[in-house]
Amino acid sequence: MLGYWRTHDDYQLWLKSKLISLVPEHEAEIRFYGSLVEKVYVLNLDPLKEIVAPMYSLIGRPAHNQPELFRALVVMLHCKTQDPTKFVAVLRSSLVLAAICGFEGQTPGVGTFYDLLARLWLADAPQKAVKVPPSKGRKRPKSGDKLKPKHPGIIKKLVDKALQGRVIEKRPERVLQAILKECAVIPSSKLGLLGNPDNLAISGDGSPVRTGASPRGKKLCQCPAQGIYHCQCERSFTDPTANWGWDSYHEQWFYGHTLYSITSADSFNDLPIYLRFVQGSRHDSVTFVFAWVELLKLYPEFKFSKALLDSAHDVYDIYRLLNANRTQAFIDLNKRNKGHNIYSGPLTVNDNGVPICIANLPMLNWGFNNDRCRIKWRCPHYKDRSKCPKSPECSPSKYGRVVYTKPDWDLRIFTPIPRGSKAWKAIYARRSTVERTFKRILVDYKIENARCRSNKRWFWQATIAALNQHLDAQVALLKPSILSEVGIKTISKAA
Incomplete structure (x- = not known):
């Protein structure tokens, strides 16, 4: 059962008094961890109690220090440490670090941290898989291309299910997604760090993450003893959900998972609002369908007005999925799809959906008519x-030739804001915010160094890193004065 839970206000008061008592002997260390002190001071874990309470029994021995344990995980990632075993040793050697986490007396052991990680993951512990060594199996893509979906037509089937309101997939990470929402995203939104929640633009993409497990596995057969070293016998694999994927940026194969993130494109702090780990071979367009359905369920209080996606998402069914929510799609055209538009009307249009007049010139956009849901084009x-x-x-009218196009003729080419226009390019330029999110999570917080061997551990690392990213932005805005209140005059940029 869930034991005593110290509220955020009580923790703030306790932290101040504890640091004041530590200042005479540990001032230099407190100053070193100055930015960390400010971060945990603004981290409100009160919403966490309501989320995790159903994960605990109503009877039995009380589980104490649960908010302190979660805060310690945030501190661990801030200190660029990914291994709880190593962090426990550091925690026990530092009174200041233990106080920052909120621990009084003896700090918890390694097993306590792993118990929390397992408790909030709604699936059984991953077991070693016994299977034949996986192969890349498919032809190497051309330069700049991504792997195509394994199953043709799968996106249409998934979108049809999504539009029917059917549950596509259960997710063991949904508790962690709720924690990220309540403890990071909602506080950032209230501070205005995400943009207008009633008119929010989002950017989505995937990034490869290499697992710490071996793609070759551990041999269980006796073939090596017989001089056979390249057999196809079953082997043991420590990361059962990892497989081969294609890294289109570095143009090489990787063995592991794909981290998919949806980031607020209006946030100049590049703050993520949704994370998902999938197999390395899964195409981004397939992942987006799952992510979009889960995003709408997770954030009913937000109105997503724009979706900024790369060319891997240039699929008609994704336009259809976004249009059902009245979300404008800003998706880069996939060169492989050139000439495959579904529009076959009387107008001649270019690849950007701009009508071409009889003088073979692109017509001028004259705005979008919301009442009649059509785009007006005028003589150049x-x-x-x-x-x-x-x-x-041409037309004898003094006003000049005018034509209209409707988005429902072809959602891909007749976008309300025409492709190639300055307005479209200005909006689409914010798509790169999701790339900076990956840089913050994978590089700045170094979760790539964790070399985890399970989807659970990877998702925990990414979630805590994303929460730290939100806290960095909140501290920069709020500028808490706790250090000066406890008698520390200077703030170190270290830690």
Whole structure:
């Protein structure tokens, strides 16, 4: 059962008094951890209690220090440590670090941390898999290309299920996603760090994460003793969900998982609002369907007005999925899909959906009519029709030739804000915010160094790193004065 839970206000008061008592002997160490002290001071774990309470029995021995344990995981990632075993040793050697986490007296052991990690993951502990060594199996993609989905037509099937409101998949990580929401995303939104929640633009993408497990596994057969070293017998694999994927940026194969993130594109702190780990071979367009359905369920209080995605998501069914939520799609065109538009009307249009007049010139966009849900296009020489070589054959109107296009003719090419326009490019430029999210999580907080061997451990690491990222932005905005209140005059940029 869940034991005593110290509230955030009580923790703040206790931390101040504890640091004041430690200042005479440990001032230098407190100053060194100055940025960490400010971070945990603004981290409100009160919403965490309601989320994790159903994970504990109503009877039995009380589980104490649960908010302190979670806070310690945040501290661990801040200190660029990924192994709880090593962090426990560091924690026991530092009174200041133990106080920052909120521990009084003896600090918890390694098993206590792993128990918390397992308790909040809604699936059994991953077991070693016994199987034939996996192979890449598919042809190496061309330069800049990504692997195609394994099953043709799978995106259409998934989108059809999503639009019917059917549950696509259960997720063992849903408790951690709720924690990220309540303890990081919602506080950042209230501070205005995400943008307008009623008109939010999001950016989504995937990034490869190499597992610490071997792709060759451990041999269980006796073939090596017989001089056979390249057999296809079953082997033991410590990361059962990892497989081969294609890293299109580095143009090489990798063995592991894909971290998919949806980031607020309006956030200039590149703050993630949703994370998901999938197999390395899964295509980003497939992952997005799952992610989008889960995102809408997770954040009913947000209105997602724009979705900024790369060319891997350039699939008609994804446009259909976004349009059902009245979300404008800003998706880069996939070169492989050139010439495969579904529009076959009387107008001649270019790849960006701009009508071409009889003089073979692109017409000028004259805005989007919300009432009639159509885009107005005007003659490129409307100011001086005498400059047009086809003027005698064109419209006799003084206003010039006008045509209209409707997005529902072809959601991919007739976008409300025309492709290639300055407005479209300005909005799409914010897509790179998700790339910076990956840099913060994987590089700055060094979770790639963890070399984990399970989806559970990877997701825990990424979630705590994302929470730290939100706290960094909140501290920069709020500028808490706890250090000056406990008698520390200078703030070190270390730690």
